[in-house]
Amino acid sequence: QVQLVESGGGLVQPGGSLRLSCAASGFTFNNYGMSWYRQAPGKERELVAFISVTGGYIYYAESVKGRFTISRDNSKITVYLQMNSLKSEDTAVYYCKTSYSDYWGQGTQVTVSS
Numbered sequence: 001q002v003q004l005v006e007s008g009g010g011l012v013q014p015g016g017s018l019r020l021s022c023a024a025s026g027f028t029f030n031n032y033g034m035s036w037y038r039q040a041p042g043k044e045r046e047l048v049a050f051i052s053v054t055g056g057y058i059y060y061a062e063s064v065k066g067r068f069t070i071s072r073d074n075s076k077i078t079v080y081l082q083m084n085s086l087k088s089e090d091t092a093v094y095y096c097k098t099s100y101s102d103y104w105g106q107g108t109q110v111t112v113s114s
Contacts, residue, residue, distance in 0.1 A: 002026040002103040004096050009025045009108030012086055020081040020108060022096030033057075033099040034072055034079040038092035040106075045095070049081060063089075 008020040020036070033052045039045040049070035050059040058070060069082040079096055093107040 002098065002101045004037045004105035006094060006096055006105050009094060009110045010114065011111045013114050014087060014112055016086050016112070017082070018086065018110060019054075019085065020094055020096075022079045022081075022105070024077050024079070024096075024098060025034065027096075027098060027100045029077045030074045031100075034095045035099070035100040036070060036071075036079070036081045037095045037097060038110075039095070040089075047093040048094070049077065050071065072112075083110070086110075088112050096110075 003025045006020060006026045007022045008018060010018060012018055028090050032051060035050045038048050046061065048061050048064055049068060051070045051072050053071060058108040060068060067085045072079045073089055091110060091112050093109050095104055097104065
């Protein structure tokens with residue numbers, strides 16, 4: 001069965017950086033695009049970034065463009081989200097998702113606060 005385990009969240013000051021990781025298993029990782037979503041308190045879950053199988057196509061939400069970088073290491077079956085210049089409005093639970101299924105992991109909390 002599909003498993004997605006997110007890690008790397010935490011408390012960071014505005015302007016700081018975090019790198020999220022998502023370890024995947026239970027499907028052929030190399031065959032599917034991967035996404036990062038986030039859900040802030042009281043808000044709907046939103047797509048943050050997407051990366052295709054080879055990384056040849058990448059999408060970013062306008063709100064994170066130029067600050068976040070999605071990448072994947074197919075040999076390690078892991079997708080990453082490098083987050084720089086963090087703002088308070090980036091505070092949310094961050095989830096990774098595979099295009100293979102509708103499974104959601106437990107997410108990792110990112111809190112941006114001074």
